[in-house]
Amino acid sequence: MYVYTWYQWLLFFYIYCFIGWVIESTYVSVRSLHFVNRGFLRLPLLPLYGSGAILMLWLCLPVKGNLLLVFLFGMAGASILEYATGYVMERLFKMKYWDYTYKPFNINGYICLGTSLAWGFLTLLLTEVVHRPLEWLVLPLSRTACITVVLLISVVFIIDTIRSVKEALDLGRILESLTKIKAELEEVQVQIALLKAETTQKVSEFKTETLVKITNLKAETTSVLKESALAERLQSLTENKEKLTKYLTFYRKGILRRNPTASSRLFGETLKELKEYSKKYKKS
Template identity: 75%
Template sequence: MYLYTWYQWLLFFFIYCFIGWIIESTYVSVRSLHFVNRGFLRLPLLPLYGSGAIIMLWLSLPVQGNLFLVFLFGMLGASALEYVTGYAMERLFKMKYWDYSNNPFNLNGYVCLTNSIAWGFLTLLLTEVIHRPLEWLVLRLNVTVCIILVIIVGIIFVTDAIHSTKEALDLGRILETMTKLKSELDEVQVQISLLKAETAQKVSDIKTETIQMATSLKDGTKVKISSLKAETASALKESALVERLQSLTETKEKLTGRLTSYRKGILRRNPTASSRLFGEALRELKEYSKKYKKS
C-alpha cells in the first residue's frame, strides 16, 4: 500500500491538496455565507493538507491495523506540521494565516486541541476509507500519463507558489510601512497640537507683560512687534508640520490604494488572518477591502 514511486507520491500530494481545499473552502464559505477560495495559493490546492496527508500515511505504516495508534500518530504528526508551518509563515510574512488564539487549549494560536483531534479522526478516515480507492486509481494509471500529470500540475503549482509568496511578502511590507506611517502621523499631529498650545501661551504672556509694563506708545509698539514675531515663527513651523502631515497622509493613501490587488487575493482567501506585530494596520486594510467591495 505504501510502496509508491516518486511520481505517485507527488500525485497523491496534489490530490490531497485539492481535497483539503474542498474541505476548507466549504467550511469557510458556509461560515462566511459566501464562496471563499480558501488558502495561500490562488489554485484550488492547500499544501498543508497535501503535506499532512503524506505525513499521516507515512506515520500510519508502522502501526497499520491499530486504530488507536493510527489516530494518535496522525494527530501528533499533523499538529506538529501545522505548528511548524504556522510559525514559519508568521516569521516570514508577518501574519498568521490561521489563528486559533480564541480556541480553548491552543498553543500560541498555531494549533488547538479541537483541530488536533480532528486531524486524528481525519487520519482514520484517510487511511481506512479515502486512500484505498485513490490508491486503486493512481496505481492503474499509465506511467507516462502519471508523470505528465505530475509535471504539468507541478509547474503550475510552483508558479503559483512563487507568485503567492511574493504577494504575501509584499503584503507584509505594506503592513510594516503602514504601521510606521501611522506612528509618524500621530507624532506630527501631537507636535502641531503642542505648537499651537505653546504659541497661544507665548502670545498670551507677551500681551500680559504689555498690559503690565506699557507706559508709552513706544513700549506698546515693541510688544506688538514681539507678539507678531512669535506668531510668525510659530506659523512657519506649523506650516512645515502641516506639509509633512499632508505628505504622510498622501503616502498612506497611495499605499492603501494598492490593496485593490489584495481584495480578491490573500486577504479574501484568508478572512481569519491576523498579525501580532501589525494588527492595527491589518484591521485597517480589511476595512478598506470591505469598503472597496461595497463601492
C-alpha cells in the first residue's frame, strides 16, 4: 500500500491541502457568518493539512488494519506536526496563526486535546474512507499528465509561499515597531502632563514670590521649550504610527482576515488594533 512515485505523492499533498482549506474555510465561514479564505496562503491550500495527511499515511503503514493503533499513530503524529509548525511560525512571524490557549488541556496554545482527538478520527477517515477514491483518481493519470499538473501547481504554490512568508515577516516587524512607538507615545504623554503640572505650579509661585521673578521666568522658559520638544516628539511618533499602519497593504490585511483567531504573546494589544483597522479597511 501507498507505494507511489514522487509526483504522485506531491499530487496527493496538494489535494489534501485543498481538502483542508475547504474544511477550515467552511468551518470558520459558518462561525463568522461570512466567507473567510482561511489559511496562511492566498491560494485555496492549507499546507498543514497536506503535510498532516501525508504523515498520517506514512505513520499508519506498519499498523494498517489495526484501527486503534491507526487512531493513536495519526493523533500523535499530526499533533507533533501541529505543535512544531505553530512553534516555528510564532518564532518567525511574532504571531500565533492558531491559538488554543483557552481550550482545555492545551500545550502552550499550539495543540489541545480536542484537536488531537480530531486528528485521530481524521486519520481513520483518511485511511479507511477518503484515500482509496483519491487513489482511483490519481493512479490512472499518465506520468506526463501527473508531472505537468504537479509542476504547474508547484510553481504557483512556491511563488505564493515566498510572498506570504515575506508579508508575514513584514507584519511581524510592523507589530514590533508599532508596539515600541505606542510605549514611547505613552511615555511622552506622561512627560508632557508632568511638565504642565510643573508649569502651573511655577506660575503660582511667580505670582507670590516676586523676589525670584527672573529665576522663575527662566525656569518657565525652559519648561516651555521642553514641552515644545516633547510635543514635536509626540507628533513625530503619531505620524510614524499612522505611516506604519497605512503600510499594511491589501495582502497584509488579507493575512489578518484569513486568520481571525491569530494572537501574539508579545504584541497582543497592537495586533488587536491592526485587526480592527483591517475590518474598517474591508468595510470601506
